[in-house]
Amino acid sequence: MDPTATAVTPYLVSEYERITYYHGISLDPPELLYRSDLLHNPFPLPKVAPQICSLLKGRRIRYSAVMAARFFTHGEDGEGSLGPIVIWISTHPGTTTAENAHDASPDIISLLEEAGVKGAVVEWYEGSVETLAGPPLLRVILGTDPPITEDDDAQGSVALFFHENKTEHSQPSARVLGTNTADYLFKGRGVNEIKALIGVYGSDAEHLATEIAALEQHLESNDPDEVEEAEAGVPAKQAKLAEIKQNIGVLEDFYNDVNAQWSDIERRNLGHVDWAPMISVDVEGKRYTLDLGTFELDEAKFKDNFKGNVIDLGCCSSTPPNRQLRIKGIVAPQLLANPDGVDSNGEPCLVVLKDGGKTDVTVGKYAGLEAYVADDLGQESIELAIYNYDKQSGDFSAKGDSGALIVDGLGNMVGIPHSGMPKGASNHVMFATPAWWAVEKIKEQYPYADFYRTGW
Incomplete structure (x- = not known):
């Protein structure tokens, strides 16, 4: 026996299990010290993902992400169904074939089943982390x-x-x-978008002014329905126009302030x-x-x-x-x-x-x-x-x-x-x-x- 080796006590609880075992029973749950079924009913540790990554590297599959997900499918009748657990594997574009994915998937399923995860599926796609x-x-x-x-x-x-x-x-x-x-x-960064937004509001103001002028003509109509519609529409659109003009004013003040105070790159720090x-x-x-x-x-x-x-x-x-x-x-x-x-x-x-x-x-x-x-x-x-x-x-x-x-x-x-x-x-x-x-x-x-x- 190695004299420098440290004995592992069989009744010691892992750090992960200690802090997560009672999660959910309160906002600040107690930590687990010991439980009598520790050896016969081991607590599942988050170790499958590293094993999957090692398996992929062993097969020279260049993965970019290994994630777990479940997808909800919406039906035409408004109902839907929640799918199985998915091991969602992304590979770097152009590095993995469908055959590679097909050959590796059964081994991944076996790892999951050994960890007690039944009925999971493996899905593959191409993507890079940016x-x-x-x-x-x-x-x-x-x-x-x-x-x-x-x-x-x-x-x-x-x-x-x-x-x-x-x-x-x-x-x-x-x-x-x-x-x-x-x-x-x-x-x-720049602030040219402020000026662009002023232009957008300006276009909206012109459009509203045209609509108001058209409605005002209907105020003199012989059709009482048209008059009623115009009497309701003109004030509403005038209020909206006033709001847009106020926004334009705020943006113009902001744009002028930025130009005056921040046009010098040295002052943007x-x-x-x-x-x-x-x-x-x-x-x-x-x-x-x-x-x-x-x-x-x-x-x-x-x-x-x-x-x-x-x-x-x-x-x-x-x-x-x-x-x-x-x-x-x-x-x-x-x-x-x-x-x-x-x-x-x-x-x-x-x-x-x-x-x-x-x-x-x-x-x-x-x-x-x-x-x-x-x-x-x-x-x-x-x-x-x-x-x-x-x-x-x-x-x-x-x-x-x-x-x-x-x-x-x-x-x-x-x-x-x-x-x-x-x-x-x-x-x-x-x-x-x-x-x-x-x-x-x-x-x-x-x-x-x-x-x-x-x-x-």
Whole structure:
């Protein structure tokens, strides 16, 4: 016997089982210490996905993502059915044939059955993981200004703000910093879309003015129905025209202010980069992606309007007050592994949202199973896979949404996105680093960081 070997006690509970076994019985459940059927009724561990990845690599199949999903099929009569568990495998385009997929699928099914997963199917498609990007945030507003569209080439949204409070040497610090995916910290954006939107509103105003003039002619009609219709229509369209003219005025003021204050590229800096580690994968630990950087905020530009970490829900919600969802916590890894919510089909998931630089406020879902991802160079990582909520809700993300904080409906942080699998103008999945792990990494650099202050 190896004298340096460590004996494994047969009644020790695994770390995963210890923290997740009683999940769901309360908001803060107890942790499992021991159970008498431990040896005869082992707790299923999330180990099948790594085995599938190893099997694929053994067959020289270049996978880009291995995910789990279930698909709901809607029938013509309004009814529908939920399909089986699907092991959803994406391979790098042009690298895998249908024959390769056919030959590997039975072995994958065998692995699943050995783990107690019965009736699952394996589905294959081609796709590559691509990074996402989006524009920096503007001042948080009360929801009274007209919407402003974003440039297609804009890069990055600020994910989080935090107060440093103390330096790593425990010296007092008044610094406030922002975080984002690393590539954003070195890119800018334009504002030509403001002028374009003024033109759109102008066209709408001209169209309404023409309609009002036509209705006013019917006020003198001998047909009482036409007169009644005109009397109702003219004031309604005049009110709409007045609203559009007001929006044009707000946009023109904003455009003039931007031109006056921000036309000089040197004046567009929000702050200075403070920490920008190399984008990497934590290969020795959780295998999550570290795509994160921080910058120190320019107090003169932020202090007066600083409100801390909030998400502007815009027209998507009338609550909370001012439609601003305050960030107040982090979804723990136990809850990520065992979501306590359900989707519209009654399946367990976390319903999540984000305010992205490209797609604005969108709703998606995280089903509790991480994705195993491999890039073009073969670098493997583990990510949260956020799916579109449903067809009616549209895409959860697009190029331009990198760094937009993902939260649940209570304002708890879920993840920080950095990539997806876009195809044309659509994207069916967004990959994100768990927020709890990202915050841990930030606190390694800033031990006294406070993410929940509501003022400067």
